[in-house]
Amino acid sequence: MKKNLQRLDLIFKNEHDTDAILKKTFARNDDDVINDLISSGLKGRGGAGFPTGLKWKLAAEAAVDEKFVICNADEGEPGTFKDREILSSVPHKVLSGMAVCAKIIGSKKGFIYLRSEYTFLKPQLLNVIDEFHKLLDTLGLNFRVEIFMGSGAYICGEESALFESMEGKRGEPRNKPPFPTDFGYKGKPTVINNVETLAHTYSIFKYGPDKFKDLGIQDSRGSKVFSVSGDTPIPGIYELEFGMSLQKFVDDFGDGDSKAVQVGGASGFCVPRKRFGKTVIGYQGKLRGTSLPTGGSMMIFNSSRSMYNVLHNYLDFFVEESCGQCTPCRVGTQQLLLGIQAVKKGEQSSTYLDKLLDLAEAMRVTAKCGLGQSVANSFSSIVENFREEMIY
Numbered sequence: 001m002k003k004n005l006q007r008l009d010l011i012f013k014n015e016h017d018t019d020a021i022l023k024k025t026f027a028r029n030d031d032d033v034i035n036d037l038i039s040s041g042l043k044g045r046g047g048a049g050f051p052t053g054l055k056w057k058l059a060a061e062a063a064v065d066e067k068f069v070i071c072n073a074d075e076g077e078p079g080t081f082k083d084r085e086i087l088s089s090v091p092h093k094v095l096s097g098m099a100v101c102a103k104i105i106g107s108k109k110g111f112i113y114l115r116s117e118y119t120f121l122k123p124q125l126l127n128v129i130d131e132f133h134k135l136l137d138t139l140g141l142n143f144r145v146e147i148f149m150g151s152g153a154y155i156c157g158e159e160s161a162l163f164e165s166m167e168g169k170r171g172e173p174r175n176k177p178p179f180p181t182d183f184g185y186k187g188k189p190t191v192i193n194n195v196e197t198l199a200h201t202y203s204i205f206k207y208g209p210d211k212f213k214d215l216g217i218q219d220s221r222g223s224k225v226f227s228v229s230g231d232t233p234i235p236g237i238y239e240l241e242f243g244m245s246l247q248k249f250v251d252d253f254g255d256g257d258s259k260a261v262q263v264g265g266a267s268g269f270c271v272p273r274k275r276f277g278k279t280v281i282g283y284q285g286k287l288r289g290t291s292l293p294t295g296g297s298m299m300i301f302n303s304s305r306s307m308y309n310v311l312h313n314y315l316d317f318f319v320e321e322s323c324g325q326c327t328p329c330r331v332g333t334q335q336l337l338l339g340i341q342a343v344k345k346g347e348q349s350s351t352y353l354d355k356l357l358d359l360a361e362a363m364r365v366t367a368k369c370g371l372g373q374s375v376a377n378s379f380s381s382i383v384e385n386f387r388e389e390m391i392y
Helices: 018-027 030-040 052-061 082-089 091-105 116-139 159-166 195-207 209-213 246-253 273-278 307-321 327-345 352-366 370-385 387-391
Strands: 068-073 109-114 144-149 190-194 223-230 236-241 258-263 269-272 297-302
Touching: 018 091, 018 116, 018 195, 030 052, 030 091, 030 195, 030 209, 052 091, 052 190, 052 195, 068 091, 068 159, 068 195, 082 091, 082 116, 082 195, 082 223, 091 109, 091 116, 091 190, 091 195, 109 116, 109 159, 116 144, 159 190, 190 195, 195 209, 195 223, 246 258, 246 273, 246 297, 258 273, 269 273, 269 370, 307 327, 307 370, 307 387, 327 352, 327 370, 327 387, 352 370, 352 387, 370 387
Parallel strands: 068 109, 068 190, 109 144, 223 297
Antiparallel strands: 223 236, 258 269, 258 297
16 A cells, blocks of 8 residues: 555544534624635535635525525436545534524525435435434524435536435426526425535634635635546545545546546546646646536556446446437537447547537536536547547
8 A cells, every 4th residue: 555645634533522613603703714614725526616705695695584505415327436434434524514504594494415325324424413313402502404306317426416306397407597506495495515525614713714715726625525536556535635636636536547636526627647647636727618627537547458448338328318408419429429429430430529528518508407517527528539439
């Protein structure tokens, strides 16, 4: 096993001072807590990267009596398994983030939207939630959390499709605006945060915004939990500092023959070896797009892997998981898959790949939600960087 990894321990440190941290935070002015979150630079760790403090601020300003706090634990991105471990190891940090948010925005009800494949976590979480409710009672906060089980649809990781699912409807994305802080679950102002995002708020409440902000780089502050898989001798879950170059990441986690890294799961970007040193892991740098590389999946591929097969696998997934609501995604994902198959079989010339790239870019612009929009990330980055493998 490789040694001397620059691994952090903010998230998974199992601290036992939840009651003291909540008591201290509840006693503070709500605006000061929000300002701490804003100044810390914490952005959503589920993929969209929206500033957490600003989201809470917008929901707090909504003049409505009923509001909701939702933890998005529908961890469906291929190659991502970090939120499962956070909920298993430090669920109190996630619940604490939800409780502070509830106090600030004026919510009495919260939900953990748990993916169906994580049903095994439910009994443990229910016990933790029961104990947490007792703590909130002692602190005088009228806030209750329930678990809502998903049904295995990848699209329900998208926040508005998640709301539709919770309301008993087909899981399909809504038009935006309005945004969740104005019109979320049941049409009420809702703060929805990813599991990791909520866990990070605990560290900010405890240590202050400066310690969090000292980590990372401009526009990419703090640490990030990564699910590392693929051709690596040390697969697993690692908390690392934002700003690491992809070359450093491959040096630490690769097997010495890494030719590509898929950053951010199937909806992220595939970075070839020649760009490892030029790529910074974070919200800035070379990996900007509809789906930012913050979902946490880092899949490493060595020279034995066919990038055609990798892309084919991703497209199979997108074809299966498209909700079918909008034509660009419903038809586009199928045509991309059929297209690369035709080129590989020699039924279409290699120039047909250029038409497929145009289709992918059209999907990025015209698809209704992040699923269809982000297909172009992996498709274009793999076809452009490994074109020869699409042909021969």
